[in-house]
Each structure stands twice: as structure tokens, then as C-alpha cells.
Amino acid sequence: MVIFMKLLSKRAITKVQSILLTIIVIIGIVGVYYYSISQPTQLPQTIKIGFFAPLTGPASADGYAALNAALLAVSHINAKGGVLGKNLELVYYDDALNPDQAIAIARKLISDDKVVAAVSGSYSGTTLAASIVFNSSGIPLVSSYAVHPDITKNKPWVFRVGMLGEVEGKVAGYIAVSKLGARRIAVLYDDIPFGQTLASSFKAEVESLGANVVYYDKFSDKERDFTAWLTQIKAIPNLDLLAIFGYYYHSAVLVQARNLGITVPIIGAEGFDSPKLIELAGKAAEGVYIVTDLDRDSKSPIVQKFLADYKNRTGIEADMVAASAYDAVTILAKAIENAGSIDPQAIKNALSKIQNFEGVTGLIQGFTAQRNAIKNIVVQVVQNGKFHFYAEVTDPKIITPPY
Amino acid sequence: MGAVILQLLLEGLILGFIYVALSIGLTLIYGVLRILHIAHAGIYALGAFFALTFHYFFNIWISIILAALLAALIGILIERFAYLPILDKPPYVPLVISIALYILISELSANIWGQYPKGFYTEIPSIRYDLFGISVTTYQLLVLAIIAPLILILWLIINKTKIGLASRALTQDIEVAQIMGISPKKVIDFNFFIGSALAGVCGALVGIYYAQVYPYMGDIAAYKALVVLVLGGLGSVIGALVGGLILGISETFLIAYFGYLLPREAFAFIIMILLLLFRPKGLFGRGM
Numbered sequence: 001m002v003i004f005m006k007l008l009s010k011r012a013i014t015k016v017q018s019i020l021l022t023i024i025v026i027i028g029i030v031g032v033y034y035y036s037i038s039q040p041t042q043l044p045q046t047i048k049i050g051f052f053a054p055l056t057g058p059a060s061a062d063g064y065a066a067l068n069a070a071l072l073a074v075s076h077i078n079a080k081g082g083v084l085g086k087n088l089e090l091v092y093y094d095d096a097l098n099p100d101q102a103i104a105i106a107r108k109l110i111s112d113d114k115v116v117a118a119v120s121g122s123y124s125g126t127t128l129a130a131s132i133v134f135n136s137s138g139i140p141l142v143s144s145y146a147v148h149p150d151i152t153k154n155k156p157w158v159f160r161v162g163m164l165g166e167v168e169g170k171v172a173g174y175i176a177v178s179k180l181g182a183r184r185i186a187v188l189y190d191d192i193p194f195g196q197t198l199a200s201s202f203k204a205e206v207e208s209l210g211a212n213v214v215y216y217d218k219f220s221d222k223e224r225d226f227t228a229w230l231t232q233i234k235a236i237p238n239l240d241l242l243a244i245f246g247y248y249y250h251s252a253v254l255v256q257a258r259n260l261g262i263t264v265p266i267i268g269a270e271g272f273d274s275p276k277l278i279e280l281a282g283k284a285a286e287g288v289y290i291v292t293d294l295d296r297d298s299k300s301p302i303v304q305k306f307l308a309d310y311k312n313r314t315g316i317e318a319d320m321v322a323a324s325a326y327d328a329v330t331i332l333a334k335a336i337e338n339a340g341s342i343d344p345q346a347i348k349n350a351l352s353k354i355q356n357f358e359g360v361t362g363l364i365q366g367f368t369a370q371r372n373a374i375k376n377i378v379v380q381v382v383q384n385g386k387f388h389f390y391a392e393v394t395d396p397k398i399i400t401p402p403y
Numbered sequence: 404m405g406a407v408i409l410q411l412l413l414e415g416l417i418l419g420f421i422y423v424a425l426s427i428g429l430t431l432i433y434g435v436l437r438i439l440h441i442a443h444a445g446i447y448a449l450g451a452f453f454a455l456t457f458h459y460f461f462n463i464w465i466s467i468i469l470a471a472l473l474a475a476l477i478g479i480l481i482e483r484f485a486y487l488p489i490l491d492k493p494p495y496v497p498l499v500i501s502i503a504l505y506i507l508i509s510e511l512s513a514n515i516w517g518q519y520p521k522g523f524y525t526e527i528p529s530i531r532y533d534l535f536g537i538s539v540t541t542y543q544l545l546v547l548a549i550i551a552p553l554i555l556i557l558w559l560i561i562n563k564t565k566i567g568l569a570s571r572a573l574t575q576d577i578e579v580a581q582i583m584g585i586s587p588k589k590v591i592d593f594n595f596f597i598g599s600a601l602a603g604v605c606g607a608l609v610g611i612y613y614a615q616v617y618p619y620m621g622d623i624a625a626y627k628a629l630v631v632l633v634l635g636g637l638g639s640v641i642g643a644l645v646g647g648l649i650l651g652i653s654e655t656f657l658i659a660y661f662g663y664l665l666p667r668e669a670f671a672f673i674i675m676i677l678l679l680l681f682r683p684k685g686l687f688g689r690g691m
Contacts, residue, residue: 056510058619060518191663220666222623224613227414228658235407249520252613259531259540260410280522280615316519 046089047342050109053121055094062321066121066144068314069322073329083336091115095122099129106133116342119328124148124193131158140348142332145324148193152371159351159371161331162324163293164401165197168269171377171393172291173205176267182241186215186233189245198245198269226253230260239264247271251280258284275317278385285382293361294320295378297389306360327359372401406536411655417543419651420550424605425624426631426643428598434574434638435591438486441501443602444621445508450474450603451610452516455523463525467607471600478599479592513618520617523610542612561640566593574638630671634678636685645686
């Protein structure tokens with residue numbers, strides 16, 4: 001082709017040559033066409049599952065964690081013989097954390113790739129956008145770790161394996177007051193749906209348990225300098241605890257808090273659940289509590305195999321984003337197996353009937369009426385540069401999603 | 404109460420100096436080329452990555468100097484290969500190219516150094532000193548101790564040397580300056596060199612100060628430097644200094660006393676809009 005172009009561009013071509021070339025090209029096209037229609041239509045060799053996550057832009061680290069874990073889940077499943085005698089195949093795209101792109105991807109997965117179901121490895125905004133398309137097209141979608149309540153609300157085709165933001169905030173509030181004994185609490189949160197949901201449910205739980213929230217403010221997701229907030233927090237008399245609902249990339253908040261001389265215990269949530277938090281904040285991460293659903297100290301062989309294989313595959317330690325994406329794929333595979341068919345309706349019904357599924361984020365007892373996973377919530381604490389078990393909350397009154 | 408105000412003033416001052424160091428480059432480049440050099444924020448992020456990478460082999464001081472030199476080199480390459488060939492095009496062309504370059508730099512960095520933020524720890528111990536109820540860390544002192552003298556040196560170069568005079572002449576009128584025998588190419592190179600080196604140092608220091616370096620760290624920096632550029636009056640170095648310090652200090656106090664009303668980016672732009680309404684040439688602008 002390159003030679004053809006060069007010949008044309010140099011105009012060094014004679015009439016005879018040009019006719020010959022045209023004939024060759026026509027024969028080639030006709031040949032390829034006949035070859036392609038002579039192939040018999042093949043039955044699908046694999047069962048296709050759609051997947052989207054932010055693989056470029058500021059959230060790409062989480063996107064890749066989710067993707068690698070999803071691919072790991074697929075390889076684990078296929079190594080055990082696949083599903084319904086066929087291999088699983090993950091068809092994935094980059095949503096760049098852009099809801100418009102997530103909608104386009106959802107349409108492409110459904111109409112071009114003909115996936116039987118899909119998994120979201122993305123944040124709330126993109127997952128919410130895509131969930132509308134999947135729900136209206138009648139293709140099951142399992143969301144890994146996005147916390148926004150509307151993702152599953154009134155969408156019978158959309159399920160969530162991760163924690164609901166409201167539950168997570170409630171558990172953090174319960175731990176802060178009942179286990180850590182805090183009475184005067186400061187709250188600082190990331191001003192996106194994740195932080196807003198957690199902070200408001202945390203505040204409600206803390207106040208219902210009789211403690212006081214004496215400082216309540218937010219910061220922009222891109223913020224790296226928290227000294228203005230922390231200087232005010234430091235000046236609060238008799239403060240018992242600081243709750244920070246941000247992400248691991250807000251690690252500077254921990255460093256700056258300790259540098260300013262704030263010594264009270266700090267509690268965070270799944271956004272802090274990343275080995276990167278410890279790497280970035282160093283000593284300032286010591287003693288920080290996080291509410292999560294990944295228990296690194298779990299005795300479960302499923303969890304330990306996942307942690308080891310993920311580390312092997314990616315070279316980094318797994319976090320709850322990876323664990324949730326892994327569970328989303330495996331629970332979907334289980335549902336397809338239980339359904340005994342790749343019919344989306346059957347898969348959806350099987351998903352809603354799943355009970356006591358053992359995942360790497362703990363035992364999923366089942367789904368609520370609005371398809372949120374019911375599971376125990378874990379609290380980890382950073383000790384000697386590692387996340388360790390601190391507590392597990394099993395009280396159904398606290399951990400059951402309200403809808 | 405007094406201690407809290409002094410503490411906030413210190414935090415605001417440090418933030419302000421970072422903004423100043425970042426926007427001086429933009430100011431110098433806008434002055435001679437009339438280009439909004441958005442990719443400057445990419446050079447700032449690269450400075451941090453370069454320092455981090457050199458730090459695997461050298462001590463932190465040598466790493467910062469090497470990072471500054473490499474950042475300056477990239478600045479000059481951008482000038483030669485991206486801006487100079489398109490100077491005769493309408494102003495939106497260099498602007499689009501500059502934004503594209505910024506995205507290219509951040510995505511390339513994400514590919515080279517990975518999507519995750521990288522921790523930046525140095526041999527300089529992080530020690531907290533408490534003086535009169537104010538806490539100050541060695542890293543905060545580091546930022547002040549490097550950026551403030553650099554700005555002073557730069558001010559001396561621009562005001563007391565021949566190349567500084569040439570740069571100022573070009574800023575005022577490129578054609579008349581050429582008639583007077585000033586070679587614009589040399590001055591443009593010089594401005595890109597100084598501006599990019601300063602951005603590189605600034606990125607390295609911010610990386611050390613916040614203990615992390617990440618591919619998209621230029622995102623906010625780009626807005627901020629732009630606001631400071633306009634605030635100070637496009638092309639004025641003293642304006643960038645005053646504008647940057649005002650922005651850093653007022654942001655810090657507003658957040659501390661009124662809570663978080665708006666993201667910092669939005670806040671910075673509100674200041675910019677107000678200023679443009681009441682003093683369209685900026686604080687120190689000469690009406691360009």
C-alpha cells in the first residue's frame with residue numbers, strides 16, 4: 001500500500017502500470033469479500049462481559065486497578081473451566097471519567113459487542129450515566145465500588161457489590177463514637193458525591209449517638225494544601241477525633257495535620273483504602289482508621305489467593321477498588337452459572353437470588369430490594385506501614401443498606 | 404487567636420510564593436510572544452518528575468538543579484518547535500497548541516511514571532519547629548528559602564542586566580526593539596530558559612512539600628498561574644509577584660474564616676473577574 005501511494009505521489013506511474021495496479025486491487029477486494037462470506041457463521045466461543053473504567057486522566061490509577069482485578073477474575077474463572085463450559089471474555093473500554101463517554105460505551109457494548117452483562121469499574125458519575133442505558137436496554141450491570149445511591153435505585157437491571165456510601169458513613173460514625181469514644185469530632189470531606197454522602201451519614205450517626213460534630217467543612221477533589229482548614233481544626237479545644245472522607249491522593253492532608261501538631265485519631269473510608277496512602281503519607285498514616293470491605297488479615301483462602309495473585313500480576317498491593325471489581329466479575333459469573341443460560345433476563349433473576357456468596361470483600365449475604373449488596377463492614381488500621389484488622393461491624397441495623 | 408492568624412499568614416505566603424514562581428515564567432513568555440503558554444504547567448509537573456527521578460542517583464540539591472536544567476531545555480524545545488513556526492497565525496492557534504501540549508505532557512508522564520501518585524521523600528528530615536504557637540516545618544522553610552532568593556535574582560537580572568533590558572524592550576514593542584539591534588530570538592530563548600527552569604524548581608519543591616508527584620499536578624497550577632498572570636497585568640514581573648502573594652494569602656484566609664464556599668479555582672477566577680471589571684489592565688499592567 002505504501003509503495004502504491006509513493007508511486008501515485010511521484011506521478012512516476014505509466015498508464016499500463018496504473019491499469020495493472022487497479023486490477024490487482026480489485027481482485028484483492030473481491031477475494032477478501034468472497035473469503036469472508038464463505039466462512040460459516042460461528043456460534044460464540046466465549047461469553048462476553050462488558051467493562052468500563054477510567055484508564056486515562058486523573059482517576060486512571062483506580063481504573064487500572066479495577067481493570068487488572070477484573071482480568072484476574074476472568075483468568076481465575078477460565079482456569080477453572082469457565083462458565084457453562086465456555087470461556088469468559090472481558091470487553092473493556094476507557095470512559096476517561098466522562099459520563100458522555102460512558103453512555104457511548106454502554107451503547108457500544110450492548111449493540112456492537114453484544115455483551116450478555118456488564119461490570120462498572122468506574123466512579124459514581126460515569127456509572128450512573130451508563131446505568132440508565134443498561135437498565136433501559138435490559139442488560140444486567142454490576143457496579144463495583146461506586147457509592148451513589150441512584151445508581152441502583154429503581155433500576156431493576158443494576159446491582160451493586162460495593163458498599164453504599166450511606167452505610168459506610170454510618171459505620172464510620174458508629175466506630176468513632178462507640179469504639180473510639182469520641183465526643184467532639186471534626187469532619188473534613190471531598191466535595192464530590194462520595195465525600196458528601198459519607199460526611200452527611202457520618203454526621204447523622206455521630207449525632208444520633210449523642211456526640212457533637214464541632215467542625216464540618218469540605219475541600220475540592222483537586223486540593224493538595226489543607227493547611228487553612230487544619231489550622232482552624234487545630235485551634236478547636238478538646239477535639240477527640242478528625243474524620244476525613246477523601247482519597248489516597250489527598251495523603252497530604254495527613255502529613256499536614258501531623259506537621260501542624262494535630263494528634264487526635266483520624267478516621268477515613270474506602271477512598272483511603274490504598275497501599276498508596278501509606279506510601280505517600282509515610283509516618284503520618286500510622287494509626288489512621290479506615291472503613292472498608294477488604295480485610296487484608298482475612299483467613300479466607302479466596303482473599304489470600306486474590307491478594308497474592310494480584311500482587312504477582314501488577315507488582316502492587318491490591319486495594320478495595322481492585323477487590324470490588326474482582327467480586328463484581330465473579331458474582332456475575334456465578335449468576336450466569338446459576339441461570340444456566342446467557343439470556344440477560346435469566347442472569348438478572350439469578351443475580352437477585354444470589355445468597356451467601358463468598359467474595360474477596362467478604363460474605364455477600366444477598367441483595368436488598370434496591371439491589372445493594374448486604375455484607376459485613378471491616379475497619380482497618382495502619383500499623384507499621386500496613387493495613388491491619390481493627391474491627392468488623394456485623395450488626396444488621398448498621399450494615400444493611402436502607403434500600 | 405493571634406497565633407492562628409500568623410500561622411495562616413505563613414501558609415498563605417508559602418502558597419503565594421509557589422504561585423509567583425510558576426507565573427513568572429508565563430509572564431516572561433507572554434511578554435515577548437503574546438502566547439498563553441498553558442504547557443508551562445506541564446513543565447512544572449515534569450520538573451517534579453525529573454527531580455524525583457534524578458533523586459534515585461543524586462542528592463536532592465543536585466537533583467533539583469538538574470531537573471531545572473532539563474525543564475528549561477524542554478521549554479526551549481517547545482518554543483523552537485511548537486511556537487516559533489506559528490507566530491504569524493491568529494492567537495487561538497498557539498493557544499490550542501499549548502493546551503494540546505499540556506495534555507500530551509500529562510498523558511506521557513502517566514505512561515512513563517505511572518498513573519499513581521509517587522511519594523517524594525528526601526534526605527532532608529521533616530522537623531517541626533514551634534515558635535510562639537506557630538508550627539513551621541523544614542519543608543516549608545525549604546520552599547521559602549529557595550523560591551524567595553530566586554525571585555530576587557530574577558528581578559535583578561531583568562532590571563540590572565543588558566539581557567533584562569532587551570527583554571523589557573521586546574515586551575514593550577517588538578519591532579522598535581529590533582530596530583535598536585536587539586535579537587528577539589536570543590531574548591525569547593532566554594525568557595523560556597528562565598521561566599521553564601523556575602517552573603521546574605517550583606514543581607520539584609511542591610512535590611517535596613506535599614510529598615507526592617503525579618502526572619496531573621499541573622491541572623490546578625495552570626489555572627492559578629493564568630489568574631496571577633492576569634492579576635499582575637499581563638507581562639509584568641512585579642505584578643506577578645504581588646498578584647501571586649495576594650492570591651495565596653487571600654485564599655488561605657477565606658477558607659479558614661468563611662469555610663469552603665467554592666473550589667479554589669473558582670475563587671481565583673472570581674478575583675480575576677472582579678479585577679478585570681474594576682482595573683482591566685491588571686494591578687501593574689501598562690495597557691497591552
